[in-house]
Amino acid sequence: xxxxxxxxxxxxxxxxxxxxxxxxxxxxxxxxxxxxxxxxxxxxxxxxxxxxxxxxxxxxxxxxxxxxxxxxxxxxxxxxxxxxxxxxxxxxxxxxxxxxxxxxxxxxxxxxxxxxxxxxxxxxxxxxxxxxxxxxxxxxxxxxxxxxxxxxxxxx
Numbered sequence: 001x002x003x004x005x006x007x008x009x010x011x012x013x014x015x016x017x018x019x020x021x022x023x024x025x026x027x028x029x030x031x032x033x034x035x036x037x038x039x040x041x042x043x044x045x046x047x048x049x050x051x052x053x054x055x056x057x058x059x060x061x062x063x064x065x066x067x068x069x070x071x072x073x074x075x076x077x078x079x080x081x082x083x084x085x086x087x088x089x090x091x092x093x094x095x096x097x098x099x100x101x102x103x104x105x106x107x108x109x110x111x112x113x114x115x116x117x118x119x120x121x122x123x124x125x126x127x128x129x130x131x132x133x134x135x136x137x138x139x140x141x142x143x144x145x146x147x148x149x150x151x152x153x154x155x156x
Contacts, residue, residue: 043076043087044069049125051151062116063148064105066098068131069124084127086135095131098138120148 046069057063067087071080086093088101106114119139123132139147 040065040067040087040090042067043072043090043092044085045072045124046122047125048122048150048152050154052154054151054153057118057120057148059116062109062113063118063120064102065120065122065150066101066135067122068127068135070126084124084131086131095134095138098135099142102139102142102144117144118146118148119144120150122150 044067046067068084069087070082071077071085071092080092086095086098088097093101102119105117109117121132121135136147139145
């Protein structure tokens with residue numbers, strides 16, 4: 001007679017779920033760290049023109065963006081028309097609002113960062129140059145001389 005009997009009626013042990021909360025929190029923390037939140041909601045269509053000589057900006061935190069394009073979506077086109085509009089942060093603006101925008105951008109920065117601020121113009125491909133030159137004149141009036149034109153790299 002044997003000492004050990006095999007119990008044929010025994011079931012498999014249930015899977016332990018004790019480490020499941022740890023795994024869930026680890027995944028949650030990973031996605032929270034790696035996710036980039038969009039700063040502004042795009043109100044204008046913005047297909048950037050192509051360029052051959054493209055240079056990346058070094059410190060994107062010191063860049064203020066001015067978006068130019070026709071209003072996005074059918075509801076906005078019916079309300080605002082199809083002409084090019086200027087977007088500063090999350091709202092439509094006029095050319096005369098640019099000076100106040102630059103002043104508020106300078107006030108939110110540290111004093112040593114103000115000379116390093118760059119204004120980036122993200123104009124749609126179909127935007128007329130008249131509105132871009134008007135914006136440049138307003139930037140000159142507010143002494144914002146560092147201007148960047150955002151483009152996409154030419155596809156070969």
